[in-house]
Amino acid sequence: xxxxxxxxxxxxxxxxxxxxxxxxxxxxxxxxxxxxxxxxxxxxxxxxxxxxxxxxxxxxxxxxxxxxxxxxxxxxxxxxxxxxxxxxxxxxxxxxxxxxxxxxxxxxxxxxxxxxxxxxxxxxxxxxxxxxxxxxxxxxxxxxxxxxxxxxxxxxxxxxxxxxxxxxxxxxxxxxxxxxxxxxxxxxxxxxxxxxxxxxxxxxxxxxxxxxxxxxxxxxxxxxxxxxxxxxxxxxxxxxxxxxxxxxxxxxxx
Amino acid sequence: xxxxxxxxxxxxxxxxxxxxxxxxxxxxxxxxxxxxxxxxxxxxxxxxxxxxxxxxxxxxxxxxxxxxxxxxxxxxxxxxxxxxxxxxxxxxxxxxxxxxxxxxxxxxxxxxxxxxxxxxxxxxxxxxxxxxxxxxxxxxxxxxxxxxxxxxxxxxxxxxxxxxxxxxxxxxxxxxxxxxxxxxxxxxxxxxxxxxxxxxxxxxxxxxxxxxxxxxxxxxxxxxxxxxxxxxxxxxxxxxxxxxxxxxxxxxxxxxxxxxxxxxxxxxxxxxxxxxxxxxxxxxxxxxxxxxxxxxxxxxxxxxxxxxxxxxxxxxxxxxxxxxxxxxxxxxxxxxxxxxxxxxxxxxxxxxxxxxxxxxxxxxxxxxxxxxxxxxxxxxxxxxxxxxxxxxxxxxxxxxxxxxxxxxxxxxxxxxxxxxxxxxxxxxxxxxxxxxxxxxxxxxxxxxxxxxxxxxxxxxxxxxxxxxxxxxxxxxxxxxxxxxxxxxxxxxxxxxxxxxxxxxxxxxxxxxxxxxxxxxxxxxxxxxxxxxxxxxxxxxxxxxxxxxxxxxxxxxxxxxxxxxxxxxxx
Numbered sequence: 001x002x003x004x005x006x007x008x009x010x011x012x013x014x015x016x017x018x019x020x021x022x023x024x025x026x027x028x029x030x031x032x033x034x035x036x037x038x039x040x041x042x043x044x045x046x047x048x049x050x051x052x053x054x055x056x057x058x059x060x061x062x063x064x065x066x067x068x069x070x071x072x073x074x075x076x077x078x079x080x081x082x083x084x085x086x087x088x089x090x091x092x093x094x095x096x097x098x099x100x101x102x103x104x105x106x107x108x109x110x111x112x113x114x115x116x117x118x119x120x121x122x123x124x125x126x127x128x129x130x131x132x133x134x135x136x137x138x139x140x141x142x143x144x145x146x147x148x149x150x151x152x153x154x155x156x157x158x159x160x161x162x163x164x165x166x167x168x169x170x171x172x173x174x175x176x177x178x179x180x181x182x183x184x185x186x187x188x189x190x191x192x193x194x195x196x197x198x199x200x201x202x203x204x205x206x207x208x209x210x211x212x213x214x215x216x217x218x219x220x221x222x223x224x225x226x227x228x229x230x231x232x233x234x235x236x237x238x239x240x241x242x243x244x245x246x247x248x249x250x251x252x253x254x
Numbered sequence: 255x256x257x258x259x260x261x262x263x264x265x266x267x268x269x270x271x272x273x274x275x276x277x278x279x280x281x282x283x284x285x286x287x288x289x290x291x292x293x294x295x296x297x298x299x300x301x302x303x304x305x306x307x308x309x310x311x312x313x314x315x316x317x318x319x320x321x322x323x324x325x326x327x328x329x330x331x332x333x334x335x336x337x338x339x340x341x342x343x344x345x346x347x348x349x350x351x352x353x354x355x356x357x358x359x360x361x362x363x364x365x366x367x368x369x370x371x372x373x374x375x376x377x378x379x380x381x382x383x384x385x386x387x388x389x390x391x392x393x394x395x396x397x398x399x400x401x402x403x404x405x406x407x408x409x410x411x412x413x414x415x416x417x418x419x420x421x422x423x424x425x426x427x428x429x430x431x432x433x434x435x436x437x438x439x440x441x442x443x444x445x446x447x448x449x450x451x452x453x454x455x456x457x458x459x460x461x462x463x464x465x466x467x468x469x470x471x472x473x474x475x476x477x478x479x480x481x482x483x484x485x486x487x488x489x490x491x492x493x494x495x496x497x498x499x500x501x502x503x504x505x506x507x508x509x510x511x512x513x514x515x516x517x518x519x520x521x522x523x524x525x526x527x528x529x530x531x532x533x534x535x536x537x538x539x540x541x542x543x544x545x546x547x548x549x550x551x552x553x554x555x556x557x558x559x560x561x562x563x564x565x566x567x568x569x570x571x572x573x574x575x576x577x578x579x580x581x582x583x584x585x586x587x588x589x590x591x592x593x594x595x596x597x598x599x600x601x602x603x604x605x606x607x608x609x610x611x612x613x614x615x616x617x618x619x620x621x622x623x624x625x626x627x628x629x630x631x632x633x634x635x636x637x638x639x640x641x642x643x644x645x646x647x648x649x650x651x652x653x654x655x656x657x658x659x660x661x662x663x664x665x666x667x668x669x670x671x672x673x674x675x676x677x678x679x680x681x682x683x684x685x686x687x688x689x690x691x692x693x694x695x696x697x698x699x700x701x702x703x704x705x706x707x708x709x710x711x712x713x714x715x716x717x718x719x720x721x722x723x724x725x726x727x728x729x730x731x732x733x734x735x736x737x738x739x740x741x742x743x744x745x746x747x748x749x750x751x752x753x754x755x756x757x758x759x760x761x762x763x764x765x766x767x768x769x770x771x772x773x774x775x776x777x778x779x780x781x782x783x784x785x786x787x788x789x790x791x792x793x794x795x796x797x798x799x800x801x802x803x804x805x806x807x808x809x810x811x812x813x814x815x816x817x818x819x820x821x822x823x824x
Contacts, residue, residue, distance in 0.1 A: 048652075048656055049655075049656070050652055050655055050656065070658070070659050070660075073656055073657065073658065073659055074659055076656070078652075078656050080652055082649070084647070084649040084650045084652060085647075085650050085653075086577075086581075086646065086647055086650045086653075087647065087650075088580060088581060088584035088585050088646065088647075089577075089580060092561070093563075093576070093580065096563065096573075097573045097576070097577055098653060098657060099569075100569035100570060100572050100573035101569070101570060101573050101653075101654065101657035101659070102657050102659060103568075103569050103570065103659065103660070104569070106565070106569070127561055129584075145653065
């Protein structure tokens with residue numbers, strides 16, 4: 001189980017993530033939602049160990065991740081929000097490099113990379129430079145790199161970004177399959193419809209604080225809202241969207 | 255000047271400034287995109303070189319005998335033209351990709367209402383500005399001193415003015431010829447080949463150009479009399495562009511013998527071909543290149559061919575070595591930096607090769623040979639170590655951070671392997687090839703062992719406090735005054751090479767001293783290896799340069815005892 005206990009992150013004294021606590025259990029997909037700038041990606045980076053928290057603790061299987069960060073990283077796979085990759089490498093070279101950095105046995109790594117490239121429809125372009133890849137292809141490379149070592153914890157930050165319909169459907173099923181096989185899956189996204197279909201547990205963040213942490217069913221009944229979009233709107237959308245759009249249109253017409 | 259500037263269209267001025275910023279990748283030098291500062295540094299170095307040359311001329315003129323004038327003048331003119339050609343060639347190569355729009359230009363500028371011709375002229379103006387600055391500043395003092403010198407030997411009172419005109423017209427001609435040639439080659443290759451192929455070919459041509467300019471500069475003999483032109487060993491000189499422009503200079507100056515006018519004619523023809531080739535290829539290619547850039551992806555590695563990746567030690571070592579190799583080969587910025595060091599190594603190696611090729615008999619071991627090979631190996635290692643500091647894609651470093659599963663010592667070992675494989679091994683091989691005609695063989699063998707150890711020693715020195723993966727740290731070399739550091743390092747390397755050769759050459763005569771020397775070096779290497787490994791055990795691998803101190807002590811109270819303070823919000 002992944003557990004965050006009162007995690008806070010301050011930038012120049014300003015709280016970006018403010019006493020965030022929640023748990024993600026094996027076998028379930030935890031959706032991590034929030035508007036832009038709410039602190040989702042910062043929390044994800046804290047969970048991956050990429051940035052340090054100012055206060056609080058992140059525990060995996062009951063132990064603080066900082067106690068054995070290397071052991072924790074071995075068991076974790078991460079898809080970042082932006083497809084930042086080394087563009088001068090080919091897709092195959094990138095995945096091979098990641099497998100080598102993870103010290104996967106060569107034969108096993110080759111088989112998995114080969115299989116993932118074929119299943120993600122990247123095999124024909126495996127020798128092409130990543131700089132020539134579309135956004136969706138880059139996203140697939142990130143997904144392949146995140147799961148090829150069979151991690152116990154999968155962190156997905158906007159994993160559907162740029163994917164075509166077919167690939168998105170595959171990924172949606174894959175997320176559920178990974179959870180069904182006992183993995184802890186934390187999934188951050190703006191696509192509420194997908195989150196509603198995939199996640200069993202929802203954490204909503206607003207201005208760095210957790211404003212909801214429950215199952216979708218409980219939230220629906222608690223807030224008397226039929227969809228996740230309604231729940232989300234009630235909790236975090238502050239402005240009148242209609243008025244805002246009129247103001248923008250007026251501004252460019254002036 | 256201001257009036258002229260204001261008369262230019264606003265879009266042109268904005269684009270010109272932007273393109274000038276990218277003629278040379280200023281990020282690589284980390285001068286914070288400060289164009290005036292960079293150009294000022296660049297110009298002042300060249301002016302300094304020019305002043306030294308002019309002062310040398312003044313001192314030499316006093317001691318010059320009347321019958322030595324022609325040889326002296328010819329040698330000087332050829333040196334000045336060759337140096338200008340080398341500089342212009344290097345600048346054109348460094349700004350290789352700057353005349354044609356890259357993907358960023360096309361993506362940003364295409365949707366805007368800017369005429370392609372404005373883009374074209376702004377690009378050419380930006381590249382030409384840098385080339386013009388290079389030509390003017392390199393000849394700043396010699397461009398006055400030399401016409402005064404040759405004008406004094408003219409019969410007519412207009413000799414100085416004629417010399418002045420001849421000098422500057424020739425130097426401008428040299429610049430135009432080389433820049434035009436580079437544009438023609440680029441234009442033709444981009445027109446003929448698909449963009450994918452063009453990118454691969456362009457990278458190869460860029461590095462080949464670097465080497466070609468240096469090879470010609472260092473290997474070309476100097477002709478000191480009309481009679482020497484007819485000599486068999488100098489026959490190929492008449493095919494060298496720098497010699498054509500030397501003849502052109504003398505033709506314009508009025509001192510070229512009529513029987514040599516045909517050489518000057520070659521300069522005129524070359525100039526015509528180069529200028530017209532550049533204009534035609536630019537006009538034909540500009541729109542076509544923009545379309546290709548937009549439509550075709552920048553695919554660098556070939557889709558076909560050999561994709562063999564051998565294992566080099568453990569998987570981490572393999573990953574780091576191949577990541578480094580691919581970064582150098584495929585990143586323009588890193589390739590250029592590497593080519594710069596390769597060119598410096600060639601500039602040391604080629605004169606040696608020239609001596610060996612000129613000699614009929616085996617060449618004896620000399621201190622010059624030893625010093626040069628020491629410089630080659632040490633320069634290769636320290637050069638590559640310097641290039642390691644240029645980051646390739648900081649945003650992509652997260653993958654190395656999340657896969658940081660091995661202790662720092664293993665990363666240091668992987669970086670060591672990279673230095674040994676990519677710097678020590680190739681430079682040692684160059685030294686070994688240069689030794690083929692050197693005798694006695696046992697002395698060469700000992701020297702090669704010493705060289706290998708020196709390479710290892712420098713690799714260990716380069717690894718001191720280097721706890722990062724090559725090309726991944728945000729530290730930029732410009733922050734420590736790279737030009738000053740580089741200049742000092744170069745001087746120290748030359749002193750090191752000369753000192754080592756002075757120590758090694760006498761030691762080769764005595765087996766005891768030879769063994770002692772090798773053992774001493776080996777123990778030095780081993781000691782540093784142990785030191786680096788021990789230090790790495792407690793070190794943290796880092797990807798960011800250390801952040802500035804958050805708390806600044808005012809010094810009005812007792813200092814805090816703790817080493818690391820954590821800032822907590824109120």
